[in-house]
Amino acid sequence: MDSRDGFRSRKTSLNRLLTTESLIKEGKGMANGKLTEEDEQPLSPAARLFHQPHFNCHIIAIIGCGKRFDVDVVKAGLEATLLRHPRFSSIHVIDEKKGEQKWVRTEVVLENHLVMPDLDPHMESPDQFVEDYVSDLTRTTLETTKPLWEIHLLNVKTAEADSTAVLRIHHSLGDGASLMSLVLACTRKTADPAAPPTIPDKRVAGWKRSRSLPVLAMLWAVFRMVWHTIVDVLLFLATAACLTDTRTPLKGTKGVEHQPKRVVHRNLSLDDMKAVKNATKSTINDVLLGVTAAGLSRYLCRLSGKDKATEDGKHNLPANARLRAAVLVNIRPAPRIQALSEMMETDGPAVEWGNRLGYVLIPFSVQVPEDPLDYIRRAKATADRKKLSFESIFTYWSGFLLVKLFGIKAAAALCYRMLSNTTLSFSNIMGPGEEISFYGHPIAYIAPTVYGHPHALTIHFQSYMNKVKMVIAVDENAIPDPHQLCDDLTDSLILIKNAVETRQ
Numbered sequence: 001m002d003s004r005d006g007f008r009s010r011k012t013s014l015n016r017l018l019t020t021e022s023l024i025k026e027g028k029g030m031a032n033g034k035l036t037e038e039d040e041q042p043l044s045p046a047a048r049l050f051h052q053p054h055f056n057c058h059i060i061a062i063i064g065c066g067k068r069f070d071v072d073v074v075k076a077g078l079e080a081t082l083l084r085h086p087r088f089s090s091i092h093v094i095d096e097k098k099g100e101q102k103w104v105r106t107e108v109v110l111e112n113h114l115v116m117p118d119l120d121p122h123m124e125s126p127d128q129f130v131e132d133y134v135s136d137l138t139r140t141t142l143e144t145t146k147p148l149w150e151i152h153l154l155n156v157k158t159a160e161a162d163s164t165a166v167l168r169i170h171h172s173l174g175d176g177a178s179l180m181s182l183v184l185a186c187t188r189k190t191a192d193p194a195a196p197p198t199i200p201d202k203r204v205a206g207w208k209r210s211r212s213l214p215v216l217a218m219l220w221a222v223f224r225m226v227w228h229t230i231v232d233v234l235l236f237l238a239t240a241a242c243l244t245d246t247r248t249p250l251k252g253t254k255g256v257e258h259q260p261k262r263v264v265h266r267n268l269s270l271d272d273m274k275a276v277k278n279a280t281k282s283t284i285n286d287v288l289l290g291v292t293a294a295g296l297s298r299y300l301c302r303l304s305g306k307d308k309a310t311e312d313g314k315h316n317l318p319a320n321a322r323l324r325a326a327v328l329v330n331i332r333p334a335p336r337i338q339a340l341s342e343m344m345e346t347d348g349p350a351v352e353w354g355n356r357l358g359y360v361l362i363p364f365s366v367q368v369p370e371d372p373l374d375y376i377r378r379a380k381a382t383a384d385r386k387k388l389s390f391e392s393i394f395t396y397w398s399g400f401l402l403v404k405l406f407g408i409k410a411a412a413a414l415c416y417r418m419l420s421n422t423t424l425s426f427s428n429i430m431g432p433g434e435e436i437s438f439y440g441h442p443i444a445y446i447a448p449t450v451y452g453h454p455h456a457l458t459i460h461f462q463s464y465m466n467k468v469k470m471v472i473a474v475d476e477n478a479i480p481d482p483h484q485l486c487d488d489l490t491d492s493l494i495l496i497k498n499a500v501e502t503r504q
Helices: 020-026 045-049 071-080 126-137 176-185 215-241 270-280 284-303 337-346 373-387 391-406 408-420 482-502
Strands: 029-031 040-042 058-065 090-095 100-105 149-154 163-170 187-189 262-269 323-330 357-364 424-429 436-438 441-451 457-464 467-474
Touching: 045 391, 045 408, 058 126, 058 176, 058 262, 071 149, 126 149, 126 163, 126 262, 176 187, 176 323, 176 424, 176 441, 215 357, 215 373, 215 391, 215 408, 262 270, 262 441, 262 482, 270 284, 270 373, 270 467, 270 482, 284 357, 284 373, 284 424, 284 457, 284 482, 357 373, 357 391, 373 482, 391 408, 441 457, 441 467, 467 482
Parallel strands: 323 424, 424 457
Antiparallel strands: 040 100, 058 163, 058 441, 090 100, 149 163, 187 436, 262 467, 323 357, 436 441, 457 467
């Protein structure tokens, strides 16, 4: 069977729409000339937030593939999967009279979402071209007259891949974890083309209920949860009001959300991270937080005039610097890849979808300790403490309540102040452990990030096979040397791993 036929499947009959203006006038659907309730879905508060002027956020996923794209195969694959998802076949409609925002199903013209520039396969600097291409995308936004996504296919060989796909998706379509699950649901295992990828199970961390737990211990655990939540809530409110991070070269200025971003990425060894994790009895997330703290300290120390500590043991880093990351947390589990795949390909049961996001503020220690493993120890202590808090749940429901009582603009203003008073965004997503293919094209790496929020620095970690892709997106006005920052983060992992080896 021809490979492109393998991705062709029957198309579902979608309700047809003419124009956005006709939708607003009718307010109904096109089943018997009118829209049905199933074809209209209101935007969630978080989705509405992502359409505000200071939060016009877009997710970009750079996917390197092991062979040149067969455009017909990619088209057939998209028609069989992504185009059948409700959010990717709906447009954003605003009813000016009622003030309502809805997702309304429409007919998707695939050619309007595929960008295939004619490129010189023998260009001098293909890696720089792809980097510049992605940076140029962050200067623009998606048009609301069509479903809010697009795919750019770049048939040019780079150092890591024979071709590169760039997916740009508006953040209002879903949270990052759900959208990444959806993208992975469009892939298949290279070794078994009929099977979707599998994601390793995450261990449930933090406090667990147990009938065998003594009553006093349980009461103490409850007290700690309540106390940490109160402290975190107060710090969150203070940050939204006036508590700002120390001014460092990493912190953006007013209007940074409108600035283009430079996206660079680097591979880190998952085996090195596991070695550090096992030696420090921590988690991979703890190691990522520790490496980030070490890399940012190293970078700031370099800018202050000293690559490392001076001969007398001192350095020029700001004393007691406050540097925090805002971490978006999906308060419900991301949809399973298998369920998403079945929904798109076999009209299986609908999967719950939408943005249900809370924030967690993570402090980073900016210093140069004598023992590099102190970065991991501090990161583990911070992460363990955050697990004993309902901070993310509070921030989600408080935002939801704020929208209901005072409207989306008030909620957006609060969120904007909170993010502007912190330094960076941080996230990490676990990917498949085996090689997967994007519509028959083996994937070499996955590098996702986001732009459109008020941070000059975003750091994302994406695991895939035996490596972790570190992706940073920066405003070059604040951070003109993102590759140097990548080097400092990469060197920090090596420094921490070497510290582990010397103790064995």
